[in-house]
Amino acid sequence: DSGVTQTPKHLITATGQRVTLRCSPRSGDLSVYWYQQSLDQGLQFLIQYYNGEERAKGNILERFSAQQFPDLHSELNLSSLELGDSALYFCASSLHPGVNTGELFFGEGSRLTVL
Amino acid sequence: KNEVEQSPQNLTAQEGEFITINCSYSVGISALHWLQQHPGGGIVSLFMLSSGKKKHGRLIATINIQEKHSSLHITASHPRDSAVYICAVRFTGGSEKLVFGKGTKLTVNP
Numbered sequence: 644d645s646g647v648t649q650t651p652k653h654l655i656t657a658t659g660q661r662v663t664l665r666c667s668p669r670s671g672d673l674s675v676y677w678y679q680q681s682l683d684q685g686l687q688f689l690i691q692y693y694n695g696e697e698r699a700k701g702n703i704l705e706r707f708s709a710q711q712f713p714d715l716h717s718e719l720n721l722s723s724l725e726l727g728d729s730a731l732y733f734c735a736s737s738l739h740p741g742v743n744t745g746e747l748f749f750g751e752g753s754r755l756t757v758l
Numbered sequence: 759k760n761e762v763e764q765s766p767q768n769l770t771a772q773e774g775e776f777i778t779i780n781c782s783y784s785v786g787i788s789a790l791h792w793l794q795q796h797p798g799g800g801i802v803s804l805f806m807l808s809s810g811k812k813k814h815g816r817l818i819a820t821i822n823i824q825e826k827h828s829s830l831h832i833t834a835s836h837p838r839d840s841a842v843y844i845c846a847v848r849f850t851g852g853s854e855k856l857v858f859g860k861g862t863k864l865t866v867n868p
Contacts, residue, residue: 645802676854686844686858699854731799747791749801 646670649734649750657758661722664753668715668736674698675717676737676747677709681730692717693739724757731755764845764859771866777832779862781845784826791856792819792830793844801844804830835866 646669656662668675677689679702688701692711703709706724711717721728731754735747761784771777781790792804805812805819807828812819816835821828832839845859 674854676856678856685860686846688855688857691854701855733801735801746806747803749793749803751800754799 645748645750647734647736647748647750649732649753651753652751653754653756655756655758656724658724658726660724660757661720662724662755664719664721664732664734664755666717666719666734666736666750668717668734669748672736672738672748673715674737674739675711675715676735677703677717677719678733678735679730680733680752681727686733689719721755724755726757729755729757762845762847762857762859764843764862766862767860768863769865771835771864773836773866773868775835775866777835777839777864777866779830779843779845779864781828781830781847781859782826783828783847783849783857786850787823787826787847788850789848790821790828791846791848792828793846795842795844795861797841804843832864835864837866837868840864840866 648667650665673694676691680686689703690709691699695711706722709719731752733752734750737747763782765780790807794802807821816833818831842861842863844861846856
């Protein structure tokens with residue numbers, strides 16, 4: 644058990660809908676990362692938050708947004724869903740970003756299926 | 759272009775064999791991660807390296823900064839080692855973004 648909790652584990656929805664994925668980081672970890680894993684693209688970095696502030700942005704679509712709350716949990720909002728958004732979405736946390744303290748702890752992932 | 763290449767793409771071994779998975783990257787990095795993803799989908803971080811070598815049980819990870827290459831070794835492989843092993847790097851430049859290899863699917867037969 645990594646200590647990172649993601650909900651829901653599975654989600655099936657229709658095109659055009661909006662969903663929210665939730666991540667609770669490991670106790671004490673300040674950094675939260677979101678990743679998308681699809682069959683054709685593999686794992687891709689979406690976005691990172693550190694102590695409530697956006698720190699780095701990757702290949703995140705404009706239809707997607709995220710935030711980190713004062714209690715350090717994070718939510719990833721996906722809107723106007725398309726079939727191609729079907730993927731596993733992982734959250735990871737670390738204590739601090741940086742070379743020596745940036746060990747990552749992954750959640751179990753949220754599997755999104757868009758029909 | 760910041761790229762990460764893994765080889766082989768697929769690897770089948772007999773129980774007890776010594777396994778090596780390779781990762782090469784294109785430019786300088788600040789850190790390299792080795793991850794394990796089991797068939798159920800969950801990802802576990804095995805190692806984070808910026809230089810040298812790390813060992814944990816039967817797993818050994820090495821990195822050669824000059825050659826821009828890292829290897830993950832598994833000694834005395836076991837069927838429970840069957841998983842996808844993914845290399846991910848943080849390129850120098852200050853970004854926290856990780857760039858992932860496509861993974862190596864390892865199957866260890868009894």
